[in-house]
Amino acid sequence: MDGRTPAAGDTMPALRWHGPRDLRLDTVAVPEPGPGTVLVAVERVGLCGTDLEEYTDGPVQIPAAAAHPLSDRRAPVVLGHEVVGRVAACPGGELRTGARVVPDVVVGCGRCWWCGRHQPGLCPTGAVRGLQDDGGLAHYMAADAARAVEVPEHVPADAAGFAEPLSVAVRALRKAGDLSGACVAVLGAGTIGLLTAAVAAARGAGRVLAVDPVATRRRLAEGFGAAAAPPDGAADLVGDASCGRGADVVVECSGTPPAAAQAPLLARRGGTVVLVGTPPPGTGIAVREVVAREQRVLGSVAHIWDEDTAAAVALLSRGTIDPSPLLSAVVRLEDAVHGGFERLLRDRDALKVLVAPGPAEAPGGAPVPAAPSPRP
Structure with a gap:
C-alpha cells in the first residue's frame, strides 16, 4: 500500500474470525506469493450477509473443528471475500505491478468432474477465500494470478468494491x-x-x-x-x-x-x-x-471469474451500472467491527459498508474517517 514490495518475514494487521462475535485484529505474516499466485495490496473489502452470519452465528462455513480439505486451513481465518486491490507482486509476470484487480475467491480442486467443466463453485472440496481460506480483511492477500480480473484505471476503488456482489x-x-x-x-x-x-x-x-x-x-x-x-x-x-x-x-x-x-x-x-x-x-x-x-x-451461488466477474467489471467500467447509491460507509480496518459489522446489524437502512484495510482514501479524496463511536 505504501509502494514498497513486502519482504519475506514482513507482518501486517488482519481481521480474523476466532468465534461468534469474536473478530480480532491480529498481527500475521504477509503471504509470500509463489509461482502462479499474485500478492494483492487490498484497497477495499465489502461486508456482506455471509460475513454477518459468520460473525453472529458462526462457524457456518468457516472450518473450525478440522482443517479444510483443500485449503488446509481452520479458524482463525481472515474474513473478506468482496475484494479489490492492486498488484503488489506477481512472480510469474501474469499481471503488471500496480494494476487494479479483483482477485478470484472461488477456488476448486482442479481435478474433479465439476472443475473439469469450469464449475469451480460446485467443486465438492472447493473453498472460498475469506471463509475456508484467508481473505481480504488485511493489508495483503494472495490469490491465483491467472484468475484475477483487471479493472480499468478509471473505475475508482469504491465502485470496483462492488464487482463481487454484482457478479452474483x-x-x-x-x-x-x-x-x-x-x-x-x-x-x-x-x-x-x-x-x-x-x-x-x-x-x-x-x-x-x-x-x-x-x-x-x-x-x-x-x-x-x-x-x-x-x-x-x-x-x-x-x-x-x-x-x-x-x-x-x-x-x-x-x-x-x-x-x-x-x-x-x-x-x-x-x-x-x-x-x-x-x-x-x-x-x-x-x-x-x-x-x-x-x-x-x-x-445460483457465487460466480465464475471469466464469465460473471469479468462481465460485472465491464458493467462498472462502461458506467452501465452505478453502485454509488448503495455505499453506506467506508471504514478503516480497525473500525470494521463497530463501524461495519455492528452497524449492518443495527441499521436497516445501511446496505454496503466497504473496509479500507490500508492507508487508503475515502470518496472525494479525504482520509477514511474513523468510526464515531468506540469499538466494543
Missing part, C-alpha cells in the same frame, strides 16, 4: 435466460437484490419489480428503474405489471423463508424462479404449484 447478480440472471421484454420480480432489495434489479434493466427487461419491507430500500430500487412494494403488496404489484399472468422471472435474494415460499407463487405458469438467498435449513416452497405450473426452479 450477473450469474443469477444469466441462468434465467433471455430477459428481453420480460417481467422480472426481485424479492429482497439488499445489495444483491438491488444490483440484480439493475442488471435486469440493463439486459432489456420490460418491467423490473422489487419487493422489500424497508421503505428506504424500495426507494433505492425505484432509483434503479424498478417499481417497488412491501411484501404484503407483492401479489398486486406483480399482477398489475404482468396483466395477471405472474412474473416471467422471480429472483429470490432475501434469504428469508416467507420470500422463498412466495417466489413460485409470484411466477407465471412456465416461468422461472432463481434462488439466490440462503434461508435456514428446512425452508419449504410450494412444490405442488411448481409442478402444476411447470416452473423452472434454479439455484
Whole structure:
C-alpha cells in the first residue's frame, strides 16, 4: 500500500474470525506469493450477509473443528471475500505491478468432474477465500494470478468494491435466460437484490419489480428503474405489471423463508424462479404449484471469474451500472467491527459498508474517517 514490495518475514494487521462475535485484529505474516499466485495490496473489502452470519452465528462455513480439505486451513481465518486491490507482486509476470484487480475467491480442486467443466463453485472440496481460506480483511492477500480480473484505471476503488456482489447478480440472471421484454420480480432489495434489479434493466427487461419491507430500500430500487412494494403488496404489484399472468422471472435474494415460499407463487405458469438467498435449513416452497405450473426452479451461488466477474467489471467500467447509491460507509480496518459489522446489524437502512484495510482514501479524496463511536 505504501509502494514498497513486502519482504519475506514482513507482518501486517488482519481481521480474523476466532468465534461468534469474536473478530480480532491480529498481527500475521504477509503471504509470500509463489509461482502462479499474485500478492494483492487490498484497497477495499465489502461486508456482506455471509460475513454477518459468520460473525453472529458462526462457524457456518468457516472450518473450525478440522482443517479444510483443500485449503488446509481452520479458524482463525481472515474474513473478506468482496475484494479489490492492486498488484503488489506477481512472480510469474501474469499481471503488471500496480494494476487494479479483483482477485478470484472461488477456488476448486482442479481435478474433479465439476472443475473439469469450469464449475469451480460446485467443486465438492472447493473453498472460498475469506471463509475456508484467508481473505481480504488485511493489508495483503494472495490469490491465483491467472484468475484475477483487471479493472480499468478509471473505475475508482469504491465502485470496483462492488464487482463481487454484482457478479452474483450477473450469474443469477444469466441462468434465467433471455430477459428481453420480460417481467422480472426481485424479492429482497439488499445489495444483491438491488444490483440484480439493475442488471435486469440493463439486459432489456420490460418491467423490473422489487419487493422489500424497508421503505428506504424500495426507494433505492425505484432509483434503479424498478417499481417497488412491501411484501404484503407483492401479489398486486406483480399482477398489475404482468396483466395477471405472474412474473416471467422471480429472483429470490432475501434469504428469508416467507420470500422463498412466495417466489413460485409470484411466477407465471412456465416461468422461472432463481434462488439466490440462503434461508435456514428446512425452508419449504410450494412444490405442488411448481409442478402444476411447470416452473423452472434454479439455484445460483457465487460466480465464475471469466464469465460473471469479468462481465460485472465491464458493467462498472462502461458506467452501465452505478453502485454509488448503495455505499453506506467506508471504514478503516480497525473500525470494521463497530463501524461495519455492528452497524449492518443495527441499521436497516445501511446496505454496503466497504473496509479500507490500508492507508487508503475515502470518496472525494479525504482520509477514511474513523468510526464515531468506540469499538466494543
